[in-house]
Amino acid sequence: MGNLVSAYIYPHPPIIIPEIGRGEESNAAGTVNGCAQASMNLKSKNPDTVLIITPHGPAFRDAVAISMNDTLIGSFAGFGKPDVRLEFRNNLGLAKNIIENANLAGIPIVPLSPQTASKYGIETKLDHGALVPLYYISKVLPDIKIVHVCMGFLSYTELFKFGMCIKKAINKTNGSTAIVASGDLSHKLIPGAPCGFDKRGTEFDQKLVGLLAEGNFKEILKMDEKLIEAAGECGMRPFAIMFGCMDENNVSAKILSYEGPFGVGYCVAEFNIV
Numbered sequence: 717m718g719n720l721v722s723a724y725i726y727p728h729p730p731i732i733i734p735e736i737g738r739g740e741e742s743n744a745a746g747t748v749n750g751c752a753q754a755s756m757n758l759k760s761k762n763p764d765t766v767l768i769i770t771p772h773g774p775a776f777r778d779a780v781a782i783s784m785n786d787t788l789i790g791s792f793a794g795f796g797k798p799d800v801r802l803e804f805r806n807n808l809g810l811a812k813n814i815i816e817n818a819n820l821a822g823i824p825i826v827p828l829s830p831q832t833a834s835k836y837g838i839e840t841k842l843d844h845g846a847l848v849p850l851y852y853i854s855k856v857l858p859d860i861k862i863v864h865v866c867m868g869f870l871s872y873t874e875l876f877k878f879g880m881c882i883k884k885a886i887n888k889t890n891g892s893t894a895i896v897a898s899g900d901l902s903h904k905l906i907p908g909a910p911c912g913f914d915k916r917g918t919e920f921d922q923k924l925v926g927l928l929a930e931g932n933f934k935e936i937l938k939m940d941e942k943l944i945e946a947a948g949e950c951g952m953r954p955f956a957i958m959f960g961c962m963d964e965n966n967v968s969a970k971i972l973s974y975e976g977p978f979g980v981g982y983c984v985a986e987f988n989i990v
Contacts, residue, residue: 733797767896775867781868787804903950
């Protein structure tokens with residue numbers, strides 16, 4: 717049947733999109749190069765589908781959400797570039813199997829159809845948390861199918877279990893899948909950072925990147941809640957889902973880049989199934 721081939725962490729600052737950065741992306745050259753390298757490595761795995769987990773799509777307090785449109789479309793109109801537009805086919809078979817497994821496991825999940833979106837007054841367009849990684853991935857895999865998962869504000873334990881549901885769905889759906897968890901680390905690294913400055917932001921990033929390099933996912937999910945809160949991150953919940961997807965796999969971890977040039981921590985990491 718199907719199989720999980722690899723997983724990745726990508727950050728999502730729109731400034732690393734050249735059409736938006738207009739030269740400013742050179743200040744995050746490590747991240748640009750890391751995203752390009754991760755995308756080339758992902759291409760070498762030849763996946764049929766990329767499942768992307770974002771913190772910036774429709775986020776429910778008590779449920780995760782998954783997009784169910786046949787075609788998934790988004791643009792950087794919110795950043796002044798409506799002409800930078802991406803479009804992908806949705807792997808609805810995999811999405812439906814994920815919903816089925818989540819329901820069996822008692823994990824609340826919202827299928828985001830046009831009707832559901834209308835009911836809740838939300839958009840079904842791809843958000844920038846998904847679009848920034850997919851911009852780089854689509855450069856090397858222009859015809860890739862995707863699945864768009866939006867984190868919910870559930871506990872890390874529940875999100876990890878949801879990741880296990882995704883893994884089961886991947887295993888019973890034809891084709892190979894790669895996971896991409898989109899998330900930035902601390903938003904408080906320097907004075908003038910987007911969410912203000914907190915000296916614990918750097919502590920959080922150093923600890924998290926170190927544990928990611930070790931592939932020590934369970935220790936990450938046991939990190940001090942006060943440290944996580946002080947850091948002002950937006951990646952922990954997508955990461956928790958990704959960790960569940962790799963549960964019981966032997967994983968080889970590699971940090972491809974880390975930097976914080978604008979006061980926000982950007983990490984690109986790769987996890988190969990061995």
